[in-house]
Amino acid sequence: MSTASRIRCADLNDRIMSAKEAAALIPNGVNVGMSGFTGAGYPKAIPQALADHIREQREQGTEYKIGVFTGASTAPELDGVLSEVNGMSFRIPYQSDPIGRKNINEGRMDYMDVHLSHLGPDVAAGFYGKISVAVIEVVGITEEGHLIPSSSVGNNKTWVDVADKVIIEVNHGQPAGLEGMHDIYQEDFLPPHRKPIPVLKPEDRVGTPYIKCPKEKIAAIVETNSTDRNSSFSEPDEASKQIAQNILQFFDDEIKAGRLPKELLPIQSGVGNIANAVLAGLNDGPYKNLTSYTEVLQDGMLEMLKSGTLKMASCTSFSLSPEANQELAENIEEYKDRIMLRQQEVSNHPEVIRRLGIIAMNGMIEADIYGNVNSTHVMGTRVMNGIGGSGDFARNGYLSIFMTPSLAKGGAISTIVPMVSHVDHTEHDVQVIVTEQGLADLRGLCPRKRALEVINKCAHPDYRDRLLDYFERATKNGRGQHTPHNLAEALSWHENFEETGKM
Amino acid sequence: MSTASRIRCADLNDRIMSAKEAAALIPNGVNVGMSGFTGAGYPKAIPQALADHIREQREQGTEYKIGVFTGASTAPELDGVLSEVNGMSFRIPYQSDPIGRKNINEGRMDYMDVHLSHLGPDVAAGFYGKISVAVIEVVGITEEGHLIPSSSVGNNKTWVDVADKVIIEVNHGQPAGLEGMHDIYQEDFLPPHRKPIPVLKPEDRVGTPYIKCPKEKIAAIVETNSTDRNSSFSEPDEASKQIAQNILQFFDDEIKAGRLPKELLPIQSGVGNIANAVLAGLNDGPYKNLTSYTEVLQDGMLEMLKSGTLKMASCTSFSLSPEANQELAENIEEYKDRIMLRQQEVSNHPEVIRRLGIIAMNGMIEADIYGNVNSTHVMGTRVMNGIGGSGDFARNGYLSIFMTPSLAKGGAISTIVPMVSHVDHTEHDVQVIVTEQGLADLRGLCPRKRALEVINKCAHPDYRDRLLDYFERATKNGRGQHTPHNLAEALSWHENFEETGKM
Numbered sequence A, B: 001m002s003t004a005s006r007i008r009c010a011d012l013n014d015r016i017m018s019a020k021e022a023a024a025l026i027p028n029g030v031n032v033g034m035s036g037f038t039g040a041g042y043p044k045a046i047p048q049a050l051a052d053h054i055r056e057q058r059e060q061g062t063e064y065k066i067g068v069f070t071g072a073s074t075a076p077e078l079d080g081v082l083s084e085v086n087g088m089s090f091r092i093p094y095q096s097d098p099i100g101r102k103n104i105n106e107g108r109m110d111y112m113d114v115h116l117s118h119l120g121p122d123v124a125a126g127f128y129g130k131i132s133v134a135v136i137e138v139v140g141i142t143e144e145g146h147l148i149p150s151s152s153v154g155n156n157k158t159w160v161d162v163a164d165k166v167i168i169e170v171n172h173g174q175p176a177g178l179e180g181m182h183d184i185y186q187e188d189f190l191p192p193h194r195k196p197i198p199v200l201k202p203e204d205r206v207g208t209p210y211i212k213c214p215k216e217k218i219a220a221i222v223e224t225n226s227t228d229r230n231s232s233f234s235e236p237d238e239a240s241k242q243i244a245q246n247i248l249q250f251f252d253d254e255i256k257a258g259r260l261p262k263e264l265l266p267i268q269s270g271v272g273n274i275a276n277a278v279l280a281g282l283n284d285g286p287y288k289n290l291t292s293y294t295e296v297l298q299d300g301m302l303e304m305l306k307s308g309t310l311k312m313a314s315c316t317s318f319s320l321s322p323e324a325n326q327e328l329a330e331n332i333e334e335y336k337d338r339i340m341l342r343q344q345e346v347s348n349h350p351e352v353i354r355r356l357g358i359i360a361m362n363g364m365i366e367a368d369i370y371g372n373v374n375s376t377h378v379m380g381t382r383v384m385n386g387i388g389g390s391g392d393f394a395r396n397g398y399l400s401i402f403m404t405p406s407l408a409k410g411g412a413i414s415t416i417v418p419m420v421s422h423v424d425h426t427e428h429d430v431q432v433i434v435t436e437q438g439l440a441d442l443r444g445l446c447p448r449k450r451a452l453e454v455i456n457k458c459a460h461p462d463y464r465d466r467l468l469d470y471f472e473r474a475t476k477n478g479r480g481q482h483t484p485h486n487l488a489e490a491l492s493w494h495e496n497f498e499e500t501g502k503m
């Protein structure tokens, strides 16, 4: 690929430089808005050059750190390299890098975990201070200097809008055919002048295929040539397959009861292996011409598009294995009209999610007997990834489903506990909990009845009796009977795990 | 007032009957959708007649119970009388009746606590089974048989839509001048055919001033003549006044920083004494021509309308003291164009709340050092009222503020605790916490920094050192440092209170 085919705006050619030169434009101490969402569309070269710079500075005795704002998680080339040099003073809104996670959980990096639909508007409102620089991977730059997004959109529009300096990575390794798949809504995201977002069906186009960017803001252009480095999904195991079966059975029952149309409603599926396995299950099911309005398009959804189970998918990002990435690149013309990438304020917007009536299916770390869900914290203190968009979809969807195997860490952990050690989705936001053991339908049930439903349907037999025992003793302890608890014991399962390695 | 002026549809006259006769139309075991929202617009006669019937039946050996669905809390004439006879097998979505609360917390009544914006659509979707009967207070019935709502709208449209039988109470004691103040949106609330709700400003009218009801559904009409029996608010004490001052100062600072317009953004204010006191504070402030898009219009807002601080108010219900009720009734023509009552799906709709950029201010029971908020449970097990609309507004608003005095029960309780005993608003949904001690601005802070902000700004000095000590030991315990906790001790303050009467 030639430079000219990707950078069509010739008067920007003088801003082409090396990653090292571009990285030098990022001052110490600033907040930087970077592209990148679940391992797609993140800058590939500048973070590494910046990490090198930080290391050099440190060797010379200068602490050099930046705040990093993204769409969601990125990849070793961004979160990894910057975490390795402990170069981020602040990270928001989602991460999943092993080194970054360690930095956070050992107190070396400040991390803030927010709803993915909130960050863009809140930054634009000034709630997070100034974002000085944007570093954005694109597929190309149009004649007018507009940016053609890459394999994710995320918060890129906002970063370009609010930053003083925009640094671009033009990635020749991303399929040129991505051009035209994006839909960037251009209306104001700040009150009091916001308008309804006119998405009435997942396939509705409401914006432009590019991000507008004043040419004078573009401070540097770096050319790269590499693919997104996503990891593969693990093959669905028996538990995941059974979870998928339980959900399919539930859909069947809902259709029979007249509470879901035969073609379902637009689906959203979270990140992770379990979610991917459920998509595979759906693909084997009887459905045709489904739609999705989701955050990430992962392997399972690409397969559903291929098979015709899915008519079209709206998302903000791909999150594909290397094999699926190749499938997409090779057949991009066939997928083009059936996949749309939006900025994350829109892909996750409560207005649109509520209107369309999304079926939200998200993974979780643990649920308690009363239906509170923990998506983010291990044993109440260590963050795993973050809440991501799960709250956007669970709160506003037509149905909110959370799923997990009933055991973790080889059985040392029950994912159904007396009280969750951290709450991300409250009892008010969780309608269905599914494990390989079964499906608990919590709709219309008071907490005491929810407890029996969750324990009997979802808990692993190895832990079921102990949960029942907890619940029964709590209902007899003379304390409140709306949500019976033995407070002194409520978190003891987690405490046990910390002390003995087993709940 | 004559019957004819209120019941303008003469061919419905044959359905006028006594409350006792009407109550007899409600079969044992059914779900009943009743009007009523924070002590306004609830049926005044039928629940009592039904309670009498239930008592009689019980004396004859028949258990007779119904499920009761409302807008929100009601009053002694509804929740009180039905609770007294323990006549409700199921109650949803909000209550504040002392006897009802006792029934729930002693395990005699099932209660489910849901977001107020969710219940209507979820009932229409069939998630709560069949609602057979609607019992609705109205101001009158139009020539066409349509219902003119009373002092609250709540879920009345949905109850009328889904019920087979509609029983009407025409209350001559409600001001006839309420007619014309309501705005009932008539579009479908079920996917996949929902449209954008065209409310772009709080004052936008998008529906009809009445609830459509097929005449043949109207099974009975009962005439009543009494006012809403709301209790008075307590006079703002020093703590409430200081909370209001802290919020006003915050608004000032936000305006100066360019993060709020001078005329603010539409305000929402929760239920309770503290919220009312904050409105009084705002009324004494420098503001003119504010707007509100809120759930309940309480005394404080009526005074703001009177003084011109507030240009107009959109709500779903009044919640006025007897004195304020009289002020409204006597000057209703002056208020008419400046107050609009909508159904609660619309007053609390995430789409509209997000679009307008609401400033959400809600009371709470307790907050923890990391910014999680408990609005519903005392000591983790006993429900107080319910989440109401606080989640609708806090999650989707432009700013989400929670407020409480730093002490409760004469100092035996700190409302700032190491870990809340129940979570209704997660760390992801809480931006500002205010007590009379100060205001904690949590925007942009990681959990560890939030902890210091909350402890230093909001906790009462009597508890501050113990909170700091907890936090410091948790940061040194070798566990996760994203959200440091000592799990074995996290809920010990609540346990202390249960055992010794003091935290």
Ligand SMILES: CC(C)(COP(=O)(O)OP(=O)(O)OC[C@H]1O[C@@H](n2cnc3c(N)ncnc32)[C@H](O)[C@@H]1OP(=O)(O)O)[C@@H](O)C(=O)NCCC(=O)NCCS
Pocket: A269, A270, A271, A272, A273, A274, A275, A295, A296, A362, A363, A364, A365, A366, A375, A376, A378, A379, A384, A385, A386, A387, A388, A389, A390, A405, A408, A409, A413, A414, A415
């Ligand atoms: C919760 C979440 C981590 C589950 O991920 P997943 O890949 O589906 O599930 P897995 O069972 O493979 O679990 C992932 C890891 O969490 C661990 N885990 C799961 N449950 C656990 C528990 N209760 N306690 C401790 N660890 C647990 C697993 O052991 C595994 O650890 P490993 O990577 O060291 O093997 C993931 O769904 C997530 O990050 N969710 C939050 C964000 C979100 O929902 N986004 C979707 C919006 S579109």
Ligand SMILES: CC(C)(COP(=O)(O)OP(=O)(O)OC[C@H]1O[C@@H](n2cnc3c(N)ncnc32)[C@H](O)[C@@H]1OP(=O)(O)O)[C@@H](O)C(=O)NCCC(=O)NCCS
Pocket: B269, B270, B271, B272, B273, B274, B275, B295, B296, B362, B363, B364, B365, B366, B375, B376, B378, B379, B384, B385, B386, B387, B388, B389, B390, B405, B408, B409, B413, B414, B415
């Ligand atoms: C939380 C809530 C109960 C506070 O009410 P309030 O009237 O502002 O506050 P008060 O300080 O007067 O407290 C009310 C009661 O709760 C008690 N209370 C407050 N904090 C407490 C705590 N931490 N532990 C135990 N009891 C507590 C008070 O002592 C008081 O009890 P009493 O009635 O026996 O005297 C109320 O705001 C509420 O129900 N909120 C949830 C619904 C909501 O937010 N709706 C608004 C959406 S529009």
